Amino acid sequence: MTMTVSRRQALAAAAGAAALPLVHIRTAGAAGKLAVGFWDHWVPVGNVVMKKLVDAWAAKNKVEVTIDFITTVGNKLQLTYAAESQARTGHDALAFVLWDVRNYQSSLAPVDDVVEPLIKQYGQINPVIEYLSKIDGHWSAIPSSSGTQYKPACARLSFFKQAGFDPEVVYPAKPVHTTESDGWTWQKMLELAPKAKQAGLPFGLGLGQTTDSVDFVGALFRSFGAELVNAKGDITVDSDEVKAAIEYMARLVPHLPSDIYSYDDASNNRALISGKSALIFNPPSAWAVAVRDNRPVGADCWTFPNPSGPKGRFVPSLPFFWGIWKFAKNQSAAKELLGWLCEREQVETLCNAVSGYDIPPFLSMADFEIWAKVEPPLGTVYNYPIRPWHNSVPSIAGYPAPPEIAVQMYNRATLTTMIGKLTQAGQSMKQVIAWAKDELEGFSR
Amino acid sequence: MRRWLSRRSTVAFLMCLPLIVLIGGLVIYPACYAIWLAMLNKHMTRFVGFSNFAFLLRRDTFRLVVFQSCLFAVSAVMAKALIGFVLAHLLHAIPGGRQRVWRGLLLVPWVVPLALSTLGWWWLFDPSYSAFNWLLARVGIAPVPWLGATGWARFCMILVNTWYGAPFFMIMYLAALKSVPEQLFEAASIDGAGFWAKLRFVTLPMMRNIISITVLFSLIVTFADFTIIRILTNGGPRDTTHIFATYAFEVGIASGDIPLGASVSLFMLPILAFASIFILRGVARRDRDMAAA
Numbered sequence: 001m002t003m004t005v006s007r008r009q010a011l012a013a014a015a016g017a018a019a020l021p022l023v024h025i026r027t028a029g030a031a032g033k034l035a036v037g038f039w040d041h042w043v044p045v046g047n048v049v050m051k052k053l054v055d056a057w058a059a060k061n062k063v064e065v066t067i068d069f070i071t072t073v074g075n076k077l078q079l080t081y082a083a084e085s086q087a088r089t090g091h092d093a094l095a096f097v098l099w100d101v102r103n104y105q106s107s108l109a110p111v112d113d114v115v116e117p118l119i120k121q122y123g124q125i126n127p128v129i130e131y132l133s134k135i136d137g138h139w140s141a142i143p144s145s146s147g148t149q150y151k152p153a154c155a156r157l158s159f160f161k162q163a164g165f166d167p168e169v170v171y172p173a174k175p176v177h178t179t180e181s182d183g184w185t186w187q188k189m190l191e192l193a194p195k196a197k198q199a200g201l202p203f204g205l206g207l208g209q210t211t212d213s214v215d216f217v218g219a220l221f222r223s224f225g226a227e228l229v230n231a232k233g234d235i236t237v238d239s240d241e242v243k244a245a246i247e248y249m250a251r252l253v254p255h256l257p258s259d260i261y262s263y264d265d266a267s268n269n270r271a272l273i274s275g276k277s278a279l280i281f282n283p284p285s286a287w288a289v290a291v292r293d294n295r296p297v298g299a300d301c302w303t304f305p306n307p308s309g310p311k312g313r314f315v316p317s318l319p320f321f322w323g324i325w326k327f328a329k330n331q332s333a334a335k336e337l338l339g340w341l342c343e344r345e346q347v348e349t350l351c352n353a354v355s356g357y358d359i360p361p362f363l364s365m366a367d368f369e370i371w372a373k374v375e376p377p378l379g380t381v382y383n384y385p386i387r388p389w390h391n392s393v394p395s396i397a398g399y400p401a402p403p404e405i406a407v408q409m410y411n412r413a414t415l416t417t418m419i420g421k422l423t424q425a426g427q428s429m430k431q432v433i434a435w436a437k438d439e440l441e442g443f444s445r
Numbered sequence: 446m447r448r449w450l451s452r453r454s455t456v457a458f459l460m461c462l463p464l465i466v467l468i469g470g471l472v473i474y475p476a477c478y479a480i481w482l483a484m485l486n487k488h489m490t491r492f493v494g495f496s497n498f499a500f501l502l503r504r505d506t507f508r509l510v511v512f513q514s515c516l517f518a519v520s521a522v523m524a525k526a527l528i529g530f531v532l533a534h535l536l537h538a539i540p541g542g543r544q545r546v547w548r549g550l551l552l553v554p555w556v557v558p559l560a561l562s563t564l565g566w567w568w569l570f571d572p573s574y575s576a577f578n579w580l581l582a583r584v585g586i587a588p589v590p591w592l593g594a595t596g597w598a599r600f601c602m603i604l605v606n607t608w609y610g611a612p613f614f615m616i617m618y619l620a621a622l623k624s625v626p627e628q629l630f631e632a633a634s635i636d637g638a639g640f641w642a643k644l645r646f647v648t649l650p651m652m653r654n655i656i657s658i659t660v661l662f663s664l665i666v667t668f669a670d671f672t673i674i675r676i677l678t679n680g681g682p683r684d685t686t687h688i689f690a691t692y693a694f695e696v697g698i699a700s701g702d703i704p705l706g707a708s709v710s711l712f713m714l715p716i717l718a719f720a721s722i723f724i725l726r727g728v729a730r731r732d733r734d735m736a737a738a
Contacts, residue, residue, distance in 0.1 A: 078698055103701030106488070209681040259572030261682035262593035267572055276573065404487075404701075411699040412506075413681075420683045424594075435505065442504050445487070 033064045034333045039095040039147045039320055040069035049353035053346055063333050092328035096321040099407035101133045101141040108140045108323045109331050114339040115139040122362035128317040128394045129361050142338045143361030145347045147320035149283040150359055151215050154303050159278040163195050171304035173372055173379025177389035186307045193255035201278035202256055204271035206263025207420050209413040213263055215316035216281040217415045218397020221245045223309025228409060229401035229440055237436045243429060246419055253423045261420055284357055284381045299376040304383045305392045314395035315386055356381050408443040483707040497708035506684055514688040518667040521606040526660055529614020537622045555612035563676040566605045595685040598678050602686055605673050614659055621655040654728045661724045668713050689713060
């Protein structure tokens with residue numbers, strides 16, 4: 001039997017073959033071996049469920065997947081990127097945190113073909129995620145729900161009710177906007193802070209060098225419209241908004257614990273869990289540990305958005321990503337697996353496993369039932385994800401500065417240092433602004 | 446070939462080769478690579494010579510880091526040397542088996558992994574639940590912000606480093622003391638020398654070399670310390686406890702500017718190298734003098 005191929009068929013086949021490398025074809029390329037480094041979840045069952053999901057995908061797609069769970073404790077994850085990117089070998093894909101996508105962008109394979117279809121399917125993505133991972137119009141990493149968190153207020157109901165502000169009424173565990181929630185402002189917090197200190201429960205708001213301190217101060221600055229560096233990269237630290245934000249903190253600091261300057265990311269948790277603080281800004285990990293170790297305190301907690309300022313309400317967001325190395329041997333399978341893990345069903349499975357700690361990257365996924373079911377008290381973390389009626393915006397300290405400058409402001413804790421210089425070291429506002437200007441000029445090199 | 450292989454120098458070289466390869470791979474190559482990195486621009490795409498170092502010298506925060514590193518290293522090494530010297534003399538005076546027990550006990554801080562012992566100290570200094578503050582409260586003294594105020598935080602990091610490092614000095618000085626011939630002390634006693642005279646004219650001259658080498662070694666290690674500051678203060682409050690290693694980590698790894706981080710970490714290299722040459726030359730000269738005598 002002879003087969004004849006027409007000129008038209010030959011052209012069509014050639015065009016198809018030529019297009020092959022330009023598009024990521026789902027399922028077709030997924031095969032062989034794959035090594036992925038996931039974030040070692042602080043909720044141990046999170047790792048178990050992640051492994052189950054990956055095993056199920058691997059069996060279905062006939063890919064041999066090796067998983068490592070790498071902790072962020074002691075910056076082990078960051079040291080892993082540094083080593084693998086220099087050696088150009090290691091995992092195919094790794095979990096990335098915060099600014100690390102930007103830091104390693106030149107070594108990461110673009111993943112537009114994974115993220116864009118997900119956005120089409122699930123709608124708006126957390127803007128902080130976009131700010132950190134969409135570089136020059138291209139996605140450099142895939143947003144991961146595993147580890148992604150907000151840091152809203154976690155408050156003691158008994159104190160707040162006594163002080164005339166009932167979080168269960170202001171932010172109830174149902175889809176409703178209350179007029180009282182509009183009154184949850186930084187000014188209101190300033191009124192409550194002395195009462196909390198008097199009651200022996202000062203608010204545990206750190207001014208240290210670590211992320212919890214930087215994140216909450218970053219959200220506060222944004223709600224005052226205070227930008228140290230604008231989106232174009234101009235240094236704008238000498239502004240009325242920046243001064244107003246710092247002056248606000250100068251008024252608040254006397255009502256906070258005396259040790260706030262040495263707070264690390266565990267200090268605020270301990271303050272809440274031990275029953276020594278009426279409010280912290282943190283994901284529900286502090287509440288979960290309180291339920292385990294000091295149940296009366298845990299059962300007295302309620303999570304709700306941060307206070308608002310003149311320019312709006314901002315909730316600190318700390319996103320995690322999955323990045324695929326350019327030198328990865330099996331990029332196709334990595335994209336396949338990680339894209340699949342971003343689908344609603346898998347995201348919800350992971351979120352349920354960790355009692356709602358993980359925040360989905362897509363705002364449309366804020367309707368998982370887990371947040372209404374978690375207790376005690378029932379509905380305590382209902383308002384942990386940003387709901388449409390919260391009128392809140394996810395925030396990251398340093399925004400809207402160009403990320404290569406913002407990352408340094410964030411990691412060098414410029415915001416908390418500025419406040420510390422005024423409130424602890426006794427420097428004048430002029431000196432503080434001059435110091436910040438000098439630092440920012442250095443960051444802009 | 447057989448003749449070449451049977452030469453003593455060839456055998457010695459071959460036996461040393463694994464160590465040479467190890468040092469080359471784990472010390473010389475990373476050091477050269479770090480120097481290379483320190484001379485690249487932020488994105489590691491262009492050679493910029495020494496401009497990273499020049500940039501650092503213009504920054505107030507980096508000048509603060511230089512001051513803090515020197516304060517930390519010099520204070521801690523002086524304290525360790527002094528405490529080690531005193532402990533060595535006290536131990537030397539204890540007779541027989543009891544000396545072994547005390548020696549073992551005093552070496553514990555140096556033997557326990559530093560990260561673990563520092564964590565223990567951190568719990569003692571903890572901002573909210575300091576055990577020291579609990580004790581102070583028992584006697585009516587107000588709590589001390591051990592890690593939250595600049596002066597106290599610097600004191601704490603020097604204290605922990607001294608606690609960890611003093612046993613090393615102690616054991617080295619004890620070994621040196623044991624090697625001083627007893628006849629010298631006896632002769633000094635016959636000449637009417639008291640404790641201080643013996644210390645000045647016998648002990649110290651006989652220990653000069655070991656003192657120089659331990660101080661040099663400890664100075665290098667203390668300048669490069671990372672664990673204590675990372676665990677106790679993470680550079681805070683307000684950057685006032687950062688030293689070279691912690692600042693290099695913040696700039697290089699955490700903030701993604703690896704060339705600048707490498708420059709920070711290499712900053713002390715020429716100064717320490719100069720100090721090493723100076724001190725080791727002194728040691729060699731004294732050795733020659735003693736051999737000639």
